[in-house]
Each structure stands twice: as structure tokens, then as C-alpha cells.
Amino acid sequence: MKIAIKRLLFIIVILGLWEGIHLANFYPDYIVPSPITVFDTLINGFIQGDLLTALGASFKHLIIGLSLSILIGTLLGVILGKSKQADETAGMYLIALQSIPSIVWVPLAILLFGFGELAVIFVVVVGGTFVMALNVRSAIHSVPPQFLRAARTMDARGFELFYRVEIPASIPYFIQGVRLAWAFSWRALMAGEFLSNGPGLGYSLSFAQDYARMDQVIGIIIIIGVIGAVVDQLVFSKLERNVMKRWGLLNS
Amino acid sequence: MFLELKDVAKTFTGEKQGAFEVFSDIDLSIEENQFVSILGPSGCGKSTLLAMVAGLESLTEGEMKLEGEQVNSPxxxxxxVFQEPSLFPWLNVQENVTFPLKHMYSKAEAQKRANDFLKMVHLSRFKEHYTYELSGGMQQRVAIARALAMDPKVLLMDEPFGALDEQTRHILHDELMTIWRETQKTILFVTHSIQEAVKLSDRVVVMGTRPGKIIADYSIDIPRPRHRDHPDVIQYEKQIMSLLEVEINKVLKEELNYENRD
Incomplete structure (x- = not known):
């Protein structure tokens, strides 16, 4: 409760300062709009449906792209985690690929697929896949050997050992991987959409920039930030905590 | 003979250090329904020997037979039962105990069997619980129930109570004695505690180190239940202690020499 009040006060102070700068008229309205204008723009955007369409499109890209990246990332991760050969051959390149900022893939996607949704989805997939693969790989490497020894004395071997012990034992790191893949995909999504022909939140942002609508720009930035925080806190953070607790990896 | 090890040796081959002999010339015959402890200082290879019987470690030399059949895999x-927690945290207590029963019994039979063995370790109340909700002692009791539920011919225990506090350890000793009497299992028990070995076993096999080998073999014929302060118990403990002191000093001396070698 006390924390909630602190946070609320903080945001009120920020909004107050912002309104103050706006009222002081140092800058024209199209550079520093009033927070009230931004709020109105957001409400109107939702009522007229433009923002809802953009949000819907963004979520469509994200869900398709993230699902694919989790799927491909898991497959790659399992191969690298299980096969020493594959890991020694390709593991290092995966780290290199993972360190490439997702916006770098946008020109490549546009040349390959044009300015449409396919290019956006491609960027999202690339954004999430490598981090997912790296996490699944370390998930498999970090299965406690004790579990494997115990399972072997209970007559589990081969594929059974894999799906009854290694897979469930990897779940905590797998969840961490999904959480990171989501965060990376979300960033990639915005980069991809910004340079696409829409629809999508990123496209709406670039549209607002073209028409010098600072109120819209700020409004959309706020939406993007809120969604990112809400999904991370309400979905992934909770899920991860529950899993870590059950798996005995949480100290408390 | 029920369980028989003949001329068994183990050598680890490391990439850097070269070959390292853990133990050699191990001859051991164990009768059915006996409670046998393997006692020794750390580094004597007693856990490796037990893992061999489990089929988790290969034999470098020699052979091992259980009821006349060659053993070389789990x-x-x-x-x-291991010293480290080895219950699966993604399964509840009952599911942990039924884990090894999947191929042997139908689901209903497996659950009934799990319940029976959880009753034996007094944990049937906790069958829906997950491992993070159990104390260390409770986890080891579930692990014992899990191993027994497979109806093994031999129960192998690798310092199963080593990580528990004194009080819990004594309670589990008594519980293990009851279980052993009820199930009539052959138990091979690895420990570094002389007191534990003398208290529980029909027979204590003492291993020495550098290289690992069997240096003594005691039959403990003190009536059960045994009390810590029983004169015979103390007598055995003293005898084994003086024997082991030589071994422990050997290790210490070697380590000290290593530090002072230049």
C-alpha cells in the first residue's frame, strides 16, 4: 500500500511538471502538448477504433512471431543442448546472432518480403528465436545430474529419460527463455512495424511522426510501455515465481 | 551367494591427471536379508563402489553377480537412496513414488502400492505435497519409499542421512530398522559414521584409502535395538576408530607433504 502511494505521487509530480512546462509556453504545442491533450488523444483513438485496430494487428504479429520463435528456438536449443557436436560447431554463432539488434534485420526482411506483415513477423521471429535457443540449451545443460542418476536406478533410459526427467527438469529455464523471448520479440515488433506499411502500433507511431502529432507519439509510447510492463509483471513474472518455487529454486 | 563382487577394481582416466586408481581387489560376498555397512574415510571409493552395484559406474576390472546373474547396468x-535430494520437484510425493512403477503396474495398482509404502514411512498424509513443502528428513523417507516400491532385491543407501541433523538422523535410524525387519530386504549402506554403522548393521566392512581396499570386516552381533551407550557398541566403535585413525592420518600426511614438498 505504501509503495502504491509512493508510485502514484511520483507520477502525479511528473505530470504536474510536464503540465507546468506546457503552460509556461517555452515550446509550441506540437512539441510539448499538454498531458490532458495526450490523454484525450488516447481516449479518442480507442473510441474511434484506430488504436484498437493497431493494437489488434500488433498482437497478431506478436503471437504468430513469438509462437514461431519459441518453437524454433526450443528445437534449436534441444539440438545444441543434447548434441555436443552441434554445440561445438554452431553454438558460438548462435551467441553472435543473438547479439545483433533486431532493427538490423528490418532491411533484410523488407528486401525479402516487402513492406507487409510478413516482414514484420519475420523480424519478430528472428528477434525471439536466438535468445530462446540459448536458454533452452542452458536449460538442458543444467539438469541436475542427480536426477538423471536417480532416474536410471529406476529403470528409465533413452527417450524415456529425456521426456520424463530432462524436459520437466528444464522447465524453470524454459520459462525464463520464454520471458526473454517475449521481451526481445516485443522490441523487434516495434522496430519492424515502424518501418512497415501497417497496420500496427509501430506503424501508427511512424504515421504520427509524419504528421507531427506529438500527442499521438507520446500516447503510443505510453501504451507500448504499459503493455510491456503489464505482460511482464502479470504473466511472466508470476509464472516464473510459481515455477521457481515449485522446483525448489527460490530461497524463502 | 546372494551378491558377490570378485576382484573388482575401478580406475578413472582423466584427461589431465592420467589414470587414477580408486580401489582394487575388492572381494565382497553379501548374504540375503543382511544389513551391511561400508565404512571408510572420504576418498576411499565407498560411494563409487555402491554406484557400481547400482550399475551407474562401470567396473574397470572384476565381476559382480546378483543371485548368480552378471550385473553391469542399472x-x-x-x-x-542418495545423499543429495533426488526426488523430482515437478511431481508430488505420490507421483514420485509411482515414478518407477510405470512399467510394472497399472495406474491404480501403482497408486495403491505407493500408498502402502508411504504408510510404511508414515507419510501417507503428505502424498499430495510437493518436495519444497517437505523437510530434509521427510524427503529422504519418500526416497526410501520410492526405492522400496520397486520391490528391489537390494536396497542401496549412499550416506542417506548424512545431510540431516542429529535428532532427525536418530529417528530415521529407528524407522529404517523397522522397515528392514518388515520388508526383509538386503541393505547395503554406505556411511562415514562409525556410530551409524555399528548401530544399524549386521556387518561392517571397513575400507582404507590410497589405494582403496577392504581392510577389515566385522560381524556385529549385538542384540537390537542397540543403544549408543551399550558397552559392546562402544567396544566396536573404539576398535574401528583406532583402525580408521591410521587411514585418516595417512591422507592427512599425504596432504601435508604435498604442501611442504619444496
Whole structure:
């Protein structure tokens, strides 16, 4: 409760300062709009449906792209985690690929697929896949050997050992991987959409920039930030905590 | 003979250090329904020996037979309880105990069997619980129930109570004695505690180190239940202690010499 009040006060102070700068008229309205204008723009955007369409499109890209990246990332991760050969051959390149900022893939996607949704989805997939693969790989490497020894004395071997012990034992790191893949995909999504022909939140942002609508720009930035925080806190953070607790990896 | 090890040796071959002999010339015959402890200082290879019986470690030399059959891989005829927690945290207590029963019994039978063995360790109340909700002692009791539920011919225990506090350890000793009497299992028990070995076993096999080998073999014929302050118990403990002191000093001396070698 006390924390909630602190946070609320903080945001009120920020909004107050912002309104103050706006009222002081140092800058024209199209550079520093009033927070009230931004709020109105957001409400109107939702009522007229433009923002809802953009949000819907963004979520469509994200869900398709993230699902694919989790799927491909898991497959790659399992191969690298299980096969020493594959890991020694390709593991290092995966780290290199993972360190490439997702916006770098946008020109490549546009040349390959044009300015449409396919290019956006491609960027999202690339954004999430490598981090997912790296996490699944370390998930498999970090299965406690004790579990494997115990399972072997209970007559589990081969594929059974894999799906009854290694897979469930990897779940905590797998969840961490999904959480990171989501965060990376979300960033990639915005980069991809910004340079696409829409629809999508990123496209709406670039549209607002073209028409010098600072109120819209700020409004959309706020939406993007809120969604990112809400999904991370309400979905992934909770899920991860529950899993870590059950798996005995949480100290408390 | 029930369980027989003949001329068994183990050598680890490391990439840097070269070959390292853990133990050699191990001859050991164990009768059915006996409670046998393997006692020794750390580094004597007693846990490696037990893992060999479990089929988790290969034999470098020699052979091992259980009821006349050659043993070289893990099997449900040998159940094992480890020192480290080895219950699966994604399964509840009952599911942990039914884990090894999947191929042997139908689901209903497996659950009934799990319940029976959880009753034996007094944990049937906790069958829906997950491992993070159990104390260390409770976890080891579930592990014992899990190993026994497979109905193994031999129960292998690798310092199963080593990580528990004194009080819990004594309670589990008594519980293990009851279980042993009820199930009539052959138990092979690895420990570094002389007191524990003398208190529990029909027979104590003492291993020495550098290189690992069997240096003594005691039959403990003190009536059960045994009390810590029983004069015979103390007598055995003293005898084994003086024997082991030589071994422990050997290790210490070697380590000290290593530090002072230049």
C-alpha cells in the first residue's frame, strides 16, 4: 500500500511538471502538448477504433512471431543442448546472432518480403528465436545430474529419460527463455512495424511522426510501455515465481 | 551367494591427471536379508563402489553377480537412496513414488502400492505435497519409499542421512530398522559414521584409502535395538576408530607433504 502511494505521487509530480512546462509556453504545442491533450488523444483513438485496430494487428504479429520463435528456438536449443557436436560447431554463432539488434534485420526482411506483415513477423521471429535457443540449451545443460542418476536406478533410459526427467527438469529455464523471448520479440515488433506499411502500433507511431502529432507519439509510447510492463509483471513474472518455487529454486 | 563382487577394481582416466586408481581387489560376498555397512574415510571409493552395484559406474576390472546373474547396468532389482535430494520437484510425493512403477503396474495398482509404502514411512498424509513443502528428513523417507516400491532385491543407501541433523538422523535410524525387519530386504549402506554403522548393521566392512581396499570386516552381533551407550557398541566403535585413525592420518600426511614438498 505504501509503495502504491509512493508510485502514484511520483507520477502525479511528473505530470504536474510536464503540465507546468506546457503552460509556461517555452515550446509550441506540437512539441510539448499538454498531458490532458495526450490523454484525450488516447481516449479518442480507442473510441474511434484506430488504436484498437493497431493494437489488434500488433498482437497478431506478436503471437504468430513469438509462437514461431519459441518453437524454433526450443528445437534449436534441444539440438545444441543434447548434441555436443552441434554445440561445438554452431553454438558460438548462435551467441553472435543473438547479439545483433533486431532493427538490423528490418532491411533484410523488407528486401525479402516487402513492406507487409510478413516482414514484420519475420523480424519478430528472428528477434525471439536466438535468445530462446540459448536458454533452452542452458536449460538442458543444467539438469541436475542427480536426477538423471536417480532416474536410471529406476529403470528409465533413452527417450524415456529425456521426456520424463530432462524436459520437466528444464522447465524453470524454459520459462525464463520464454520471458526473454517475449521481451526481445516485443522490441523487434516495434522496430519492424515502424518501418512497415501497417497496420500496427509501430506503424501508427511512424504515421504520427509524419504528421507531427506529438500527442499521438507520446500516447503510443505510453501504451507500448504499459503493455510491456503489464505482460511482464502479470504473466511472466508470476509464472516464473510459481515455477521457481515449485522446483525448489527460490530461497524463502 | 546372494551378491558377490570378485576382484573388482575401478580406475578413472582423466584427461589431465592420467589414470587414477580408486580401489582394487575388492572381494565382497553379501548374504540375503543382511544389513551391511561400508565404512571408510572420504576418498576411499565407498560411494563409487555402491554406484557400481547400482550399475551407474562401470567396473574397470572384476565381476559382480546378483543371485548368480552378471550385473553391469542399472535395474529395478536394485533400488538406491542418495545423499543429495533426488526426488523430482515437478511431481508430488505420490507421483514420485509411482515414478518407477510405470512399467510394472497399472495406474491404480501403482497408486495403491505407493500408498502402502508411504504408510510404511508414515507419510501417507503428505502424498499430495510437493518436495519444497517437505523437510530434509521427510524427503529422504519418500526416497526410501520410492526405492522400496520397486520391490528391489537390494536396497542401496549412499550416506542417506548424512545431510540431516542429529535428532532427525536418530529417528530415521529407528524407522529404517523397522522397515528392514518388515520388508526383509538386503541393505547395503554406505556411511562415514562409525556410530551409524555399528548401530544399524549386521556387518561392517571397513575400507582404507590410497589405494582403496577392504581392510577389515566385522560381524556385529549385538542384540537390537542397540543403544549408543551399550558397552559392546562402544567396544566396536573404539576398535574401528583406532583402525580408521591410521587411514585418516595417512591422507592427512599425504596432504601435508604435498604442501611442504619444496
Amino acid at each position: 535395474g529395478p532389482d536394485r533400488g538406491m
